Amino acid sequence: xxxxxxxxxxxxxxxxxxxxxxxxxxxxxxxxxxxxxxxxxxxxxxxxxxxxxxxxxxxxxxxxxxxxxxxxxxxxxxxxxxxxxxxxxxxxxxxxxxxxxxxxxxxxxxxxxxxxxxxxxx
Amino acid sequence: xxxxxxxxxxxxxxxxxxxxxxxxxxxxxxxxxxxxxxxxxxxxxxxxxxxxxxxxxxxxxxxxxxxxxxxxxxxxxxxxxxxxxxxxxxxxxxxxxxxxxxxxxxxxxxxxxxxxxxxxxx
DNA sequence: TCTATATTTCTAGAATTATAGAAATGATTG
DNA sequence: CAATCATTTCTATAATTCTAGAAATATAGA
Numbered sequence: 001x002x003x004x005x006x007x008x009x010x011x012x013x014x015x016x017x018x019x020x021x022x023x024x025x026x027x028x029x030x031x032x033x034x035x036x037x038x039x040x041x042x043x044x045x046x047x048x049x050x051x052x053x054x055x056x057x058x059x060x061x062x063x064x065x066x067x068x069x070x071x072x073x074x075x076x077x078x079x080x081x082x083x084x085x086x087x088x089x090x091x092x093x094x095x096x097x098x099x100x101x102x103x104x105x106x107x108x109x110x111x112x113x114x115x116x117x118x119x120x121x122x
Numbered sequence: 123x124x125x126x127x128x129x130x131x132x133x134x135x136x137x138x139x140x141x142x143x144x145x146x147x148x149x150x151x152x153x154x155x156x157x158x159x160x161x162x163x164x165x166x167x168x169x170x171x172x173x174x175x176x177x178x179x180x181x182x183x184x185x186x187x188x189x190x191x192x193x194x195x196x197x198x199x200x201x202x203x204x205x206x207x208x209x210x211x212x213x214x215x216x217x218x219x220x221x222x223x224x225x226x227x228x229x230x231x232x233x234x235x236x237x238x239x240x241x242x243x244x
Numbered sequence: 245t246c247t248a249t250a251t252t253t254c255t256a257g258a259a260t261t262a263t264a265g266a267a268a269t270g271a272t273t274g
Numbered sequence: 275c276a277a278t279c280a281t282t283t284c285t286a287t288a289a290t291t292c293t294a295g296a297a298a299t300a301t302a303g304a
Contacts (some may be wrong), residue, residue: 001145003138003141003142003145004138006141007135007136007137007138007141008136010132010133010135010136010141011132011133011135011136011137012136013129013132013133013136014129014130014132014133014134014135014136015129015133015261015262016125016126016129017262019125019128019129019132020125023123023125023224027228047280047281048280048281048282049280049281061280061281061282062263062264062265063263063264063265063266063281063282063283063284064262064263064264065281066281066282066283067261067262067263067282067283068262069281069282070282070283071261082270082271082281084271084272084280085270085271085272085278085279085280085281086271086279086280086281087280087281087282096225096226099225100222100225100226102145103218103221103222103225104218104222106149137291137292139292169250169251170250170251170252171250171251183250183251183252184293184294184295185251185252185253185254185293185294185295185296186292186293186294187251188251188252188253189252189253189291189292189293190292191251191252192252192253193291204251204300204301206250206301206302207249207250207251207300207301207302208249208250208251208301209250209251209252245304246303246304247302247303247304248301248302248303248304249300249301249302249303250299250300250301250302251298251299251300251301252297252298252299252300253296253297253298253299254295254296254297254298255294255295255296255297256293256294256295257292257293257294258291258292258293259290259291259292259293260289260290260291260292261288261289261290261291262287262288262289262290263286263287263288263289264285264286264287265284265285265286266283266284266285267282267283267284267285268281268282268283268284269280269281269282269283270279270280270281270282271278271279271280271281272277272278272279272280273276273277273278273279274275274276274277274278
């Protein structure tokens with residue numbers, strides 16, 4: 001488990017505003033579509049205004065929401081792409097999988113301790 | 123999903139030192155035992171010194187590690203209990219389950235948006 | 245009770261982060 | 275091209291967090 005990849009993700013989710021944004025986008029990204037080439041893509045996402053509305057109850061986009069979206073993007077939890085005047089935001093499902101694995105997988109952490117000073121208490 | 127319960131947990135895991143501690147304890151808590159009454163308990167944990175050793179490579183306990191353990195305890199991710207001279211630390215599996223659910227469960231976030239300003243982009 | 249061991253708390257400084265308003269950017273429409 | 279809409283970046287300030295050393299607390303053993 002790459003601590004330096006995962007920790008910033010958890011950190012990004014550690015702010016209540018960002019966690020709300022993330023959960024909102026997770027919902028919005030639930031539906032996927034499979035195109036002719038067999039590729040699976042989310043069929044929707046949310047504009048920054050919609051994110052803002054969902055989180056603050058007001059469609060007016062503040063620099064604070066924009067800042068938090070950037071943090072989520074920097075942590076690789078959210079992607080965004082321009083569509084006309086809007087930016088469409090989506091969660092990155094690969095990142096979510098990584099986080100789940102980091103909470104549930106076995107035998108990749110403690111076993112790696114390179115020292116031997118770590119005895120079990122008697 | 124209780125944002126105000128979950129966000130502090132993610133925040134606690136957002137520091138690399140704390141994430142290392144958490145992963146180390148997750149390993150140490152992997153083994154459980156079932157006693158006569160049928161109760162399942164972790165059979166081991168780690169002392170603060172062992173945590174420190176695993177994370178810093180040095181058995182000497184610093185106030186920094188103690189501080190981070192306290193943050194993990196405050197976030198309800200870790201419990202600790204005195205055994206003689208030592209404190210035995212363990213992860214709280216209930217908290218871990220909550221986190222996994224918050225990353226994987228469906229239909230508990232966006233649907234709760236109480237406003238109607240959130241239309242899908244055309 | 246004195247000493248040693250294990251861990252926590254206190255304190256202060258440095259660094260980072262969140263917030264909000266103003267200005268800037270990018271895209272669309274008239 | 276001017277006006278407008280959607281979003282981001284810049285800037286400053288307030289608040290929080292991390293770190294480390296020193297002092298304090300708790301337990302066990304001589």
